[in-house]
Each structure stands twice: as structure tokens, then as C-alpha cells.
Amino acid sequence: xxxxxxxxxxxxxxxxxxxxxxxxxxxxxxxxxxxxxxxxxxxxxxxxxxxxxxxxxxxxxxxxxxxxxxxxxxxxxxxxxxxxxxxxxxxxxxxxxxxxxxxxxxxxxxxxxxxxxxxxxxxxxxxxxxxxxxxxxxxxxxxxxxxxxxxxxxxxxxxxxxxxxxxxxxxxxxxxxxxxxxxxxxxxxxxxxxxxxxxxxxxx
Numbered sequence: 001x002x003x004x005x006x007x008x009x010x011x012x013x014x015x016x017x018x019x020x021x022x023x024x025x026x027x028x029x030x031x032x033x034x035x036x037x038x039x040x041x042x043x044x045x046x047x048x049x050x051x052x053x054x055x056x057x058x059x060x061x062x063x064x065x066x067x068x069x070x071x072x073x074x075x076x077x078x079x080x081x082x083x084x085x086x087x088x089x090x091x092x093x094x095x096x097x098x099x100x101x102x103x104x105x106x107x108x109x110x111x112x113x114x115x116x117x118x119x120x121x122x123x124x125x126x127x128x129x130x131x132x133x134x135x136x137x138x139x140x141x142x143x144x145x146x147x148x149x150x151x152x153x154x155x156x157x158x159x160x161x162x163x164x165x166x167x168x169x170x171x172x173x174x175x176x177x178x179x180x181x182x183x184x185x186x187x188x189x190x191x192x193x194x195x196x197x198x199x200x201x202x203x204x
Contacts, residue, residue, distance in 0.1 A: 012095035038147075077118060099135050103127065105120060
């Protein structure tokens with residue numbers, strides 16, 4: 001899968017989205033699983049786009065950035081709180097770390113006063129912004145694959161239930177069919193009885 005995405009970041013995002021989707025699926029079925037993926041991916045995309053825009057704006061108009069970026073002559077740091085607040089946010093931060101490493105961008109992850117920060121060289125801000133943009137594309141691809149995997153899981157479980165019925169011993173299947181037939185015959189006779197009473201009453 002890393003080969004499909006080009007690096008480990010896409011794989012990590014796929015694993016993250018798939019886990020959340022499967023948890024939703026097991027709680028509420030296929031539609032719930034799909035919604036879980038869509039909601040998780042939507043939040044992640046928003047965080048990535050905000051980070052991209054914040055880093056891109058850091059050297060020009062930092063006041064306009066939606067996420068805080070602090071810079072000096074040599075280093076900048078990006079507030080990663082929006083990522084940390086996602087469900088299993090550390091896995092997402094790990095994916096960001098992996099993508100920056102794959103792009104050969106010097107960086108570090110640190111914490112200050114309970115706030116997680118991404119530290120990078122101020123001169124690398126355009127490359128960091130581009131990396132977040134790449135992660136947006138990776139996230140969309142991971143979402144598509146996670147949704148497909150959940151659909152396959154749903155079909156597999158449906159097929160498994162059908163196979164269980166097929167493996168039922170012939171004698172038991174015949175007995176079940178006989179009981180169903182008797183129940184249907186009983187219902188038919190019950191519905192017919194009032195009609196016979198009406199006919200007999202009219203003939204008298």
C-alpha cells in the first residue's frame with residue numbers, strides 16, 4: 001500500500017480512516033461506516049488545508065492564518081492542536097511527520113505548554129505548505145480506498161451469512177421449510193373460514 005501512495009504517510013492515513021470506518025460499521029452497519037469515514041476525512045482535510053494556508057501565509061500575512069505559525073529569521077513552528085484533537089490524532093501527526101521526511105524536509109515535533117508544534121526552517125515554508133497540499137490528495141485517495149474496503153467487508157459478511165444457510169443440514173432445512181408451509185396453510189384456512197360462514201349464512 002505504501003507503494004500505491006508513494007510513501008508511508010498515505011498508508012497511515014488509510015489505516016486511520018479504515019479503522020474509524022470499521023468501528024462505525026460494526027456499531028451501525030454499512031451506512032454508519034461510510035459516514036464515519038466521510039466525517040473523519042472531512043475533519044482531516046480541513047486541518048490539512050488550514051495548515052497549508054497558515055504556513056503559506058506565515059511569511060506574508062501571519063494575521064490571516066487560521067492556524068498559528070510563529071517564525072523568526074531561521075525557524076518557524078506550526079500549532080498542531082487541530083490535528084491532535086482528531087480521534088487518534090497522534091496517528092495523523094505521525095503521517096504528517098512521515099510525509100515531511102519523505103520530502104526530505106528538516107523538521108521536528110515538540111510540545112510547549114501542552115500545545116503540540118511542528119518546527120521547520122523558515123526558508124522551507126513553501127515546501128512545507130506543498131507537503132500539506134500533497135497530504136490533502138493522499139487523504140482523498142485513502143478515503144476512497146477505505147470506503148471501498150468497508151463496502152467489501154459488508155458484502156463479505158452478507159455472503160458469509162448466506163453460506164451459513166447453505167451449510168445447514170438438508171434434514172434441518174427440510175424441517176424448516178415444512179414448518180413454514182404448515183404455518184402458511186394454517187393462515188390460509190383461517191382466512192377462508194369467515195368466507196365459508198358468510199356463504200352458509202346467505203344460503204340459509
